[in-house]
Amino acid sequence: MVPLKRRKVVSSISTEDINRFPNVVIFLLVRKMGESRRAFLSQLGRKKGFQVEDSFSDLVTHVVSENNTGEEVRMWLRSQQKDKALTAQLLDMSWYTESMRAGCPVQILDRHKLQDEESVKEESVVEFSVPTYACQRRTTSDDHNSKLTDALTLLAENAELNNEDGRAVAFRRAAAVLKALPETVTSMTQLRRLPCLGEHSQRVIKDIIEDGVSGEVESTRHSERFKALKCLTGIFGVGAKTADRWFREGIQTLEHLVVSEHELNRAQQAGLEHYDDLNQPVTKAEALKIGDIVKRALLNVLPGCEMTLTGGFRRGKMTGHDVDFLITHPDEGKEVGLMPKVVSWLTAQGVLLYEKTTRSSFLVSENGPAQPPSNMDRFERCFSIFKLEKEKMDSVNAYPQTRYSGQITASNSHLVEANEMPNTHLPANKWRAVRVDLVVSPISQFPFALLGWTGSKLFERELRRWAGHVKSMSLSSHALYDNTQCKYLRATSEEEIFAHLGLEFIAPSDRNA
Template sequence: MIPLKRRKVTTEQNASHANSAECKFPDVAIFIVERKMGASRKSFLTRLARSKGFLIEESYSSSTTHVVSENNTGDEVEVWIKKQETEGKVSSSSVSLLDISWLTESMARGSPVPIQDRHRLKTSPKPSELTPVIIMKSYACQRRTPLKHHNLFLTEALEVLAENAEFSENEGRSVAFRRSSSVLKALPYIVRTMQDLKGLPCLGDHSLRVIKEILEDGTSSEVESTRQSEQFQAMKALTGVFGVGVRTADRWFREGIRSPLDLIDTGQKLNHAQQAAVSFRLLGVQYYNDLNTPVTKKEAMVISDIVEKAVKAVLPGAIITLTGGFRRGKEVGHDVDFLITHTEEGAEEKLMPKIVNYLENQGLLLYQKTTRNSYLESKDGPARPPSNMDRFERCFSIFRLEQFKVDCDTSVKASLDSSGTTDKNEESYSGSSWRAVRVDLVVSPYSQFAFATLGWTGSKLFERELRRWAGQEKGMSLSSHALYDSKKQCYFRADSEEEIFSHLGLEYIPPSERNA
């Protein structure tokens, strides 16, 4: 007869082979730590996980990718792993140390869920693993801030609070949260403990409390309650209406209005821009949905071709530059901004009416509001305070973008999927051959073009910090029109953004790293 012990091993090997054969996720090899859990609970979880197609290993090995435990600290599990490696001569491998919640959530979903910070077991930093000391400069315009960064789970939370502060017209508080968020975006590592933030600038007490709660609990009660509040949701919806600012939205909220539909139902008096955005007679609710659906980079390129054709038809030799978030490398945006000029100073004067007339004749404009250039350098330049508002000739418009001009292939859908907006885009075209898109056209004299390009590229906080640096550190006044030295009482000319940075005594930062 076969000894009982050998018979048991054979059974376990067969179970292991069966598990491998039925495994749906072969790249995820899970080992469940029995310590503090007990043999019966581990056996139950093993059977349940295998029944759902997960690969559960009988013993810890070099092929293990995920170690799951219950009621253990990360340090305790690390000690246990070191012991297994020493006794079993298992080669060390990179594994994720996870709480049991990751496995239970994965089984409920039917596939491995993305690992979040709350799933990871906390471990004490080793002397060789301590976060490197980062010398972070206090102005965002001194830092390189990439579009994709390591701390999205923290910055999104802070920006919810910043947006809520804007709705309350508390600009100081909003800027404080955004500056904190900007610092986290510039970090070359993931923040895992509060120690990682030591010595960093612009992190106020309120921001630090929120960050600490997220690191410890996985979420912030203040942020979540803000997200779910009726006022926050209503203000987001109402300020999403074209032509509606915070004050108007707040007044509507106090009058009981919660959504654009309520504007129609209650018969609110709307100005021309607001009527264009919510009118059922023109475009119905779909119009509102379009303007709140992100514009893809591919759609922006189609609009760019349309604008270039229109501008050059009325002013040959004109220069057209796509600015805003798309110039910084974003894949989606809420509108499309263009800066227009001509190398011959003065050739751009009275250009906007001609462009608008051309676009209207082509049936491309649903709405437009044009303002004239009111900037006079000799009068306005040095006297004007640093501001993100300029006085260029401009046209705020809503384009009618035909669907057939945008090849809705997998590349467009992929860019939408990355921002979680695929369904919205599909909805915006449903039952219609076109969608509405916000487009801003700005005309600048060539002598101001470098300043205009810098000002209209963003981000909003980066530009704010540039003006603050100019005023507080250099005694200068910077706008999208000019740079004025208050001490020398003279203007600095510039033919490029690089020259402006040089005048300000700053290292040049390319558009792709201005995402503060």
């Protein structure tokens, strides 16, 4: 008698060995699909009982491809000398995915059949078209394709956490293109003429359009590594490399970090202590209230300064993760050494929970900046955490308008003095911690600094890419250099900078790429 355990092994049959549909033989075309995706889909089909062949033959009844027209598939088959008496159905991936969900071959409809280029053009679906560079197009805060852009942004964040900057930029450019569209995407056909949509991004978009969700995105979102690195980089002063090192040491949560007794620097200590506050959105009202505090500091230290709220708030957003202020003085040179004095005054008022001040390292000659522009600016600045009173968040009007906004002079100083300083001795539940960046720029560089610190990050990256690739210029937050003429181009406003670059001026509210 055969033992029970042995009988089980003999009688077990792999589901991949069962061909439930003998009249259906499928070949997945690797062109535009990629080997890894093809292998995954082939394995999925075999588990469902389909016969999926790794190579094309006369036995194949269904040729399935992705992002190809019927003519492109036939040309590929001809190049392989495999189009003799072709009788197989040429089908889009949608037929395959619907069959996988149904667990059996679904009826072949017209929408499943590959179309030739001419017939595709005759479809009623409107194709979108946008310029290649984000700095050429207007992008408001409205997003008609948030489901797609959120998915691509998550993959970009994951790439950044893994120090894959190239992949991160590719995903962010694809998301920026979709965000600029005036309507919701309903078909991949609409995207055929759009720039910056690589094969990887297209696969993600296609999955969401057809299935409502991307398996890759969901897998990333719920992965232990992604969740841990997001948590750890949420600590002020912790970057991707530090978070990755901690993760490899077994640290995945704040609790793990505390018990590990890692030695933290000052920024990280403050970030851990105020973690919850710093990971809560900052409102526009809170940003303006902080602005009043900074204006009071400037009035006491150097009257006549000009200050502008930059970043997402200048682009029209109502919330942000931090608050950025750009400061200058109409008299060139008077701003030198300003930041330490402002920080000293704020510290005496008990407003600062943390601060790190850096001196300006940008040299200026008679003809312009004495060193080449770079993507990293070298202004005098202070990265800080403010202690902001929670109660009585009064509605604060916009700054009094001057040349750039918010000049503090003797004539309007009463506006600042009317706002009393916050009570810094309040109980912990009466105040919150807020990240604040203060940047000081010479008036001659102010338009470039204003442009650079307004963002968005991708919009600025695309501006620099346009300047270099199209105009043979170098743009930074300090200056614009013409590499052809070998000279710096002066500007007294953002409009002049756009004009130098040969671009139509785009208002801050339309730079939300």
